[in-house]
Amino acid sequence: MTVRTPQTRQAPKPPDYVLLVFVGGLILLGLHVVYSATFALAITEYDSVVYFLVRQAIWAAVGAVLLLICLRINYHFWGALSPFFVILAAVMLVLVLVPALGVDQYGAQRWLRLGPLPPVQPSEFVKLGVILGLATWLSGPGDRAKHFKTGMLPVLAFILVFGFLIMKQPDMGTALVMVLIALTMYFLAGADLVALGSMVVAGFGAGMALIMAAGYRSERLQSYIDPWKDPSGLGFHIIQLLIALGSGGLFGLGVGASRQKFFYVPGAHTDGIFAIIGEELGFVGCLAVILLFAGVVYRGARIMQDAPDRFGSLLAAGIVSWIAFQALINIGGITRSIPLTGIPLPFISYGGSSLAATMAAIGILLNISRYRQTHAAAVRPVARHVPPSWMERV
Template sequence: MMMQTKVVSDKFIFMTALVLVAFGVIMVYSASSVLAAEKFGDHRYFLIRQGLWALVGLAAMLAAIKLDYRFYQKLWIVYLILFICVGLLVAVLFAPSVNNAHRWLRWRFVSFQPAEAAKLGLIIFLASYLSRRISDGLENFWRTFAPCAAVAGSMMVLIAVEPDLGMAMGMGCIMLVAFFVAGVPWRHQALMALGALPGLYYLLFHVSWRLERLLIFIDPWRDPQGRGFQSIQSMVAIGSGGLFGTGFAQGRQKLFYLPEPHTDFIFAQMGEELGLVGLVLIVIAFAIFLWRGVRVSLRAPDAFGALLGVNITMAIVGQALFNMSVTLGLAPVKGMPLPLISYGGSALLMTLIEIGILLNIAHQAREYVD
């Protein structure tokens, strides 16, 4: 009994999150200090903002730990969350554009990315809806698959219009994981994939810059000073780090060679300053999070907790793997942060809330076992 209680408590997830957040704040400072001094006249600009968001996020995580995760299963809560998420996704389309995209809601010095909230909203909806359908069977297409596809599809379309195709595809992956874990028949999932193909084909091959991005992924040297610049400089940064790196804050790629060294390409900056050893330690940290997250989900008291836990775990780890893959040249360049580490307040806040929910599942599982 003591061994089982220890398994589901779960201090590993809590400590891993704290370590990654603290490490992320430090690395954000290292990667952004030169840019911050040049752009804002204060080398601590990004450090202060990330530190404040980290404090807010940790407070939100502690609050989520104390709230019984089954609260999110209530239908009125699910509908309220969906209403808020869809409302924010619509509102952001009318917000001022940044780099020709409508992804941020801004108020004074605070900005928020609604897609991050929508991701958690979709996870909660899928876990709630599918867990209710499990007892009645998941074979019925119209009662099981269609409602989930309609909700997820609506969110994905709104996000793709921003445009943010990468986040939209990520939410599609979240739905597939939820279907797989819940046991939705493969034929339903195949229908969804077939239905999405025409849209993906159009978005990839009839939007010139997306097609160019795909071609650059295959061969970044076809445009080394243009679209291939990020991938090439990322690989240069990692290669320059060697085994042990150049030392903290000693990297050269952040001197306006590597674009976005504190956000999407912070993994490359870590590779330069901390070397292969540092990168391996980060990968191990996410592997521990994956291991413990899956164990917590398997020991959840009910189907809702299991689906909620595994989807939160896979969403965080999957995003981390994709970010690392982009940095290493194994995936097309896409603006997707490294969870808990990259600069970005709304992403950090929502990720910590998700971890808080996961930790509450662990707490409820411990009481269930006891």
């Protein structure tokens, strides 16, 4: 199977190293904060200060390998395989609901244990699958996004099928991120604004209905609106997150000095890690994290803009919006800007599946960057010999 487009025939350029530097910065910062947030927990519960750090570092290494592989594989390869990935994603989401294979944690079934392999969180890979599927479909011949049958209907089908499967776990945060990614891609692909607008309105209505349908979600909404109504019960988590963040001040308490990590902040090393960053490194540290993310998004957006074809562009858009929305929703929840949902902060939160999946996605993004069309190149493409292989030399 070969895919040949005029754009990919040109010799690949070096990847966007600046993007790599930003991502590397986030991962290193993440390793540091994971260590600082867990060493006390690790020594008391696992008899090793580096218990969590070592595991996160191993996953970072796995992610780095995935990143390097994806960096070398022409991104069109994923487009050709996208039906397979979409089906695989759906199958994984079904398997996680099977009691024998899914791991129940905190009242939700989000982990998949296959044999002796470490348990993985399919949701993270599903996001990648959905991005691939949508990018492939929307970049197909003709202006698919513009028409109801080829645009709104398939996008809606994607959202409904995967949204339903993810909500079965249940995991509203991930579902929300997935919907936002899909809508962003649909919008950029040239969606009919009336169709998109009605989907946004309907989606908002459906979201509210889902919140009201589950008691714990409406409680969570209540705790968002007024956490101090029940400070030791429903409001405890959000108040403790705010105390952690707020008590950090301008420069923080210092590296490793967080006190809120001692069972006050929920998921101090996972979903709540941004609060610990705020407590230990202060406003300066928070700003640094947000700037690093902004850098990733900005460089990603540039890659998307400069992508040689529609598929590459939409693929980049999906990956960038994934990281952007997930970071915004995570930090927004911790700062009580929006209701709290349990999703990890990309590259930083402890958790192997998220780290490996996002790093693989960055690898794909970097590969797209190798075919960037500078303005001049777009005007005057240089035809050069291309090795007939998916593996490319960097």
